[in-house]
Structures are given as structure tokens and as C-alpha cells.
Amino acid sequence: MFENHLPTAELQALDAAHHMHPFTDGDGLAKKGARIITKAKGVWVTDSEGAEILDGMAGLWCVNVGYGREELVEAAARQMRQLPFYNTFFQTSHIPAIQLAKRLAELAPGDLNHVFFNGSGSDSNDTNIRMVRRYWQALEKPEKNVIISRWNGYHGSTMGAASLGGMKGMHAQGGLPIPGVVHIDQPDWWSEGGDLTPEAFGLARARQLEEKILEIGAENVAAFIGEPVQGAGGVIVPPATYWPEIQRICRQYDILLIADEVITGFGRTGNWFGCQTFGITPDIMTVAKGLTSGYIPMGASIVSDRVAAVINGSDEFAHGYTYSGHPVAAAVALENLRLLDEDGIVARVAAETAPYLKAKWEGLAAHPLVGEAKIVGMMGSIALTPNKETRAKFASKSGTVGYICRERCFANNLVMRHVGDRMIISPPLVITPAEIDILIARALKSLDETLVRINAEGLNQSA
Ligand SMILES: *Cc1c(COP(=O)(O)O)cnc(C)c1O
Helix, strand or coil: CCCCCCCHHHHHHHHHHHCCCCCCCHHHHHHHCCCCEEEEEECEEEECCCCEEEECCHHHHCCCCCECCHHHHHHHHHHHHHCCCCCCCCCCCCHHHHHHHHHHHHHCCCCEEEEEEECCHHHHHHHHHHHHHHHHHHCCCCCCCEEEEECCCCCCCCHHHHHHCCCHHHHCCCCCCCCCEEEECCCCHHHHCCCCCHHHHHHHHHHHHHHHHHHHCHHHEEEEEECCCECCCCCECCCCCHHHHHHHHHHHCCCEEEEECCCCCCCCCCCCCHHHHCCCCCCEEEECHHHCCCCCCCEEEEEEHHHHHHHHHCCCCCCCCCCCCCHHHHHHHHHHHHHHHHCCHHHHHHHHHHHHHHHHHHHHHHCCCEEEEEEECCEEEEEECCCCCCCCCECCCCCHHHHHHHHHHHHCCEECEEECCEEEECCCCCCCHHHHHHHHHHHHHHHHHHHHHHHHCCCCCEC
8 A cells, every 4th residue: 555655754745845825824724734646446445544535515616527538638648749838929839829719719608609719717807808808899899898796606716817807805815806896796596595485586696787787787787697507606607597687687788798607617527517507608718727728728709700800800918828728738728628529428417417416415404404405517615514404604704504414524534625615526527427426425424423513512503
């Protein structure tokens, strides 16, 4: 069993000494030490102690085809030998970027036929901010530049993307949001729906968009951006009434609609894109994560005929990244899209594994700690609560019980994340029914252990 690496404690000490982690409390990390992952296959990751852990989060929502696909390794190696880098600035191009743009245009719905490549989800959303503002400027409406987004949305960590996001803790660090970004409330019925039915609540939250547009003046609003299903915000599945109403309002006031599909793209919701699951057609889609199944970084903005015609038909769009359309990333993305399609991965999610997971996941709502259990395709959440009937929150600080549950999951070799007191999953799309059974069994065991622990510590109290 001894692997060819330093002992875990030494790796942890070096990690704490030199590695600054994203979204990590450095002090806690130094005391406790990181869990160090050494290898992975399928839906299983292995840590430096040899534990085999079921990865219920597909890394960070991205490893859609699962770990260890040799085809992607080969695609990268082939492309590195042929042409490891060339840029796409100044009227140059290369074959992987051309082929990938064509393939994405085929897969994307509606007239989303044009692709601007970026390095990640965050900088794709920065591209989108600049592109929609450039669009209205080119149409001689430069004052139409405000972007409306949602509290508790997540659109990335750059200055622009974090401004679009509605994470107040992120805004508080670094003077965000940037000017011209405003927020409306999220369609989270469980936490915020009060006495309304989910359907009425979905409409009410969508109509906040209309109220905000009227308050600012439609002549000043460039775009609305939202995730079809909020991911990092806690897998908030909106009521069915929400998205059609958002689209109606955007059309009525001539506001561009941006769907941030960084998580929901490439099969996650059972269709190729989340906007198809919710019956809307955006003007721009943000993609990243599942585009390459996380094997290599890449993002893109997929753009409608209408928007592309204006951007391409005006003076040079003074924007781009050295690695826009990186040939190795594009080659890996193409091969990843081939696997999702020809291996039947997306089709199998829709026909077989998502319905199987849905039945099991919704069964978790019978557990005494679980309020609602929501799932769409391969992304699900459960709300932990001291009282299902009243949809109560815990008296303890939000996330106290969620963190305990996450630690029990880790102890039981399951990666399930917590967002506040919601537990969330987003497994690789290749998870099998037998592996879903393991996921559910470990989740239930962890919920049982959490309940015992919070009862013992007096934490099972309503706020
Ligand atoms: C992860 C995420 C992003 C940011 O992507 P990065 O590649 O981390 O920059 C943007 N939008 C959504 C919806 C995401 O989940």
C-alpha cells in the first residue's frame, strides 16, 4: 500500500507552509491539515492514506466524464506534439479552436452559433460584462450598461464575476460590486418562500426583475445574468414558473439574457444545457467546468447571431486572453464532447441514472433531519432542518450543522459539500446505479451520525 510520496503529515505541513488555498481558512488548514488526493478513477478518488472516497461533487462540479479517461490524455498529448500553443489574436486561428467552435455551435440551442473562448468560468463572465456593454455601445446606447443578477448567485471570483455574483462575503473583501451591477432576490422557496406556493413564489421573484428594470429604466439596463440552477449557492432548483417569466421580462424590455451554464452545461441537468431543461433561450451562455470535464482549464461565451453580428460588425472588440482558444484545451474539450455524445453519457443520464438518483435522493426527505430534497439531473441538495413542518432554520450559526454533516460524510468516504445547512451533490455523470446506492447509503449513515451528534450537543434547536 505504501505509495511513492512523502508521508501525509509532511505533505500537510509543506502545504500549510507554502500553499495559499482558495476559499480556505488558512488557520484551520494549518491546524487540521488538508486532505491530500493522490489519484482517481471513475467516480472514486484516493487520498494519501489510501482511502477510497466516492466523489459526490465531481471535483468542483466539473469531472462530468469521470476520472481516468485515457482518450482525453491522448488528445492532449497529440495536440501538444502537433502545436502546443498558438494564439487567436490578430487574424490568426488554429484547427482545434475552429473545430471546437463549430461543435459548440451545433450543440448549443437556438441561434447560439458563435464562440468567444476564455480561460475559465470567471473570465468568461468578465468577457460577458464587456461584451454586453460593447453591444449596446455599438448600437449607440452606451447608457444601457447596468447588469442585473441575483443575491446568492455565483459567477466566479474575478472582480467582474464576483460582482455579478451575489455572495455578500465576497463583496465585503475588495470593494465589490463594481459600478453598474445590481442584485435582486433568489428563487429559494424553502428558505424565503414564506406562505406562498412554490409557483406563486417563482413568479414573485421573477417579477422583482421587472420592478428593478422599471426602477433603473430599461434604457439603462444591458443584461440579466443567472444560473439555471444556482450551484455554489446551494443547488437552488427554481420553481417551474420562474425562468419562463424571466425570459418574458427580458424580451419585453429588450434586456439581454445571459445563462451562466458553467455547472449546468454538458449534461448536468439531463440535457446538454440547463436552459433546455427550463425551456428558455438565452442570448449568451457561459460555459467552463464540464466543457473539458476539468481535465484542463477552459471557458467560453457562446453567443447568439444577434449579439455576434453587432460585435463582429463594429470596431475591434478590444478584449481577449493569451489562452483564448488554447489548442491543447480545445483538443481536450473536443474529445470530451465526443465522449459525452458517442459514449451515450448525456443520454444515459436522462434515460437511466438521473431518474434512478432522483427516486433515491427524494427518499432522503424521510430522514428526520431533512426538509426538502431537490434534484434536477445530476445536481441535488437537501435542506437540514430542526423542524420540517415550519421549515425552521437552526438556532446555531448557519453552516454549523452542515459542517458537522460534511465532516461525517468525509469520515464515511463520501464527498458531499455543505452550503450553510444545505448538503449538495453533483457527481460525475458516469456514476452507475450501484455507485448511487453506495452514495445514498453513506449519505444516510452520515445523516444518522449528524443527528446523534447535534442532539448530544444541544444543536437540534430551531432559531
Ligand atoms: C464555478 C463557476 C464559475 C467560475 O468558474 P471558474 O472556472 O472557477 O472561474 C462561474 N459560474 C458558475 C455558475 C460556476 O459554478
